[in-house]
Every structure is written in C-alpha cells, then in structure tokens.
Amino acid sequence: MELTKIGSLQTPTVLSTNNTSSVSPGEAQQKFSTTLKNAIDTLNSYQVQSDMKTQALAKGEINDLHDVMITAQKSSIALQTAVEVQRKVIDAYTEVMRMQV
Template sequence: MMNGITPISLQNISMTANTAAPAKTQAGQFGDMLKNAMNEVNRTQLESDKMTGALAKGQNVELQDVMIAAEKASVTLLSAVEMRNKAIEAYQEVMRMQM
C-alpha cells in the first residue's frame, strides 16, 4: 500500500462489457426511458391543472400546494425542452461530420 492507495490487481477486474445486448434492445431501453420521462412530464402537468382547478372552484386546497405543483410542472417541462434541444444539437453535429 502506497500513500494510502491500495494497488488493484488486474485479475480482480471483470472485463465483461454489456456488448452482448443487441442494438434493438438498447434502443428499446432508450425509447422506454424517453416514454417514461414524457409520461412524468404529462403527469405533473395534469396534477398541476387538477390542483389549480380545485383552487379556482374553492375546494379545500392549500395555495402553497398548488404553487408547488405548478413549479414542479414547469421544471419538468423545461427539463424536457432542454433535453430535446440537446438531442437536436447532437443530431445536427453528427450530420455535419464528414465521412
């Protein structure tokens, strides 16, 4: 042991990568992740709408809960828009590459 650092033997390191999974499976996993993210955005938007409507109707809803739900919906929507923008930028960058 040198200076508090324990040397690692290469024999103890597993060199197995997740290359056995076909591209279709990986694409499916990515698609599922995107679908789940979009469902979460939709769920927060619907929850915010429901709470705002309840407050407008005079139901027993706390104002701070309505504001928190609205902010959550706003943040999830802005995050989704930024992810979309980054994906478009990445696609455009790939398309600009010369072969």
C-alpha cells in the first residue's frame, strides 16, 4: 500500500468576494419584478393553452388526446411549481422577520 505525501496535496483556492457587481436597490427591484411578471405570464399562457385545447377536444375540433393531456400536465406542473416557490418565499420572509437585529 502506497501513501502519498501530505506536502503534495494542493490547498483549495479562495474565491474572491470582490467580484460582486454592485446593483442599486432600485435596479434589483426592477429586475425582480420583471422576472416575476415573466414567470406569471408564462404560467398564465400555459393555463390558457391548456383550457383552449381541452375545450377544443370537448367540442370535437381536435382528436389528439395525447397533445391535450401533455398540455394539461405541463400546465399542472407549472402551477405546482409556482405554488411551491410561493410557499418557499413566504417561509423565507417569515424567517427573515423573526431575525433579531
């Protein structure tokens, strides 16, 4: 059994903390609100698309059940993800509010 020398081990490099870009609170708020609005718009479009395909299937306008089910499942997963993200954000907010300054 061969053991390597401790001296041959490399030390981990330290990440520089000076690489953070300074963003003003107003810019950060704008970026966050834009991202949130885009996510909600995407979720809404999934819901609308699912409703339209479901109604078209019920009326007999389309015959592709697989496509309707895939669209409905995509909409359902997007909604579940949004609800879970909302829950995590509320938990994080609650935790921050409990902190003592």
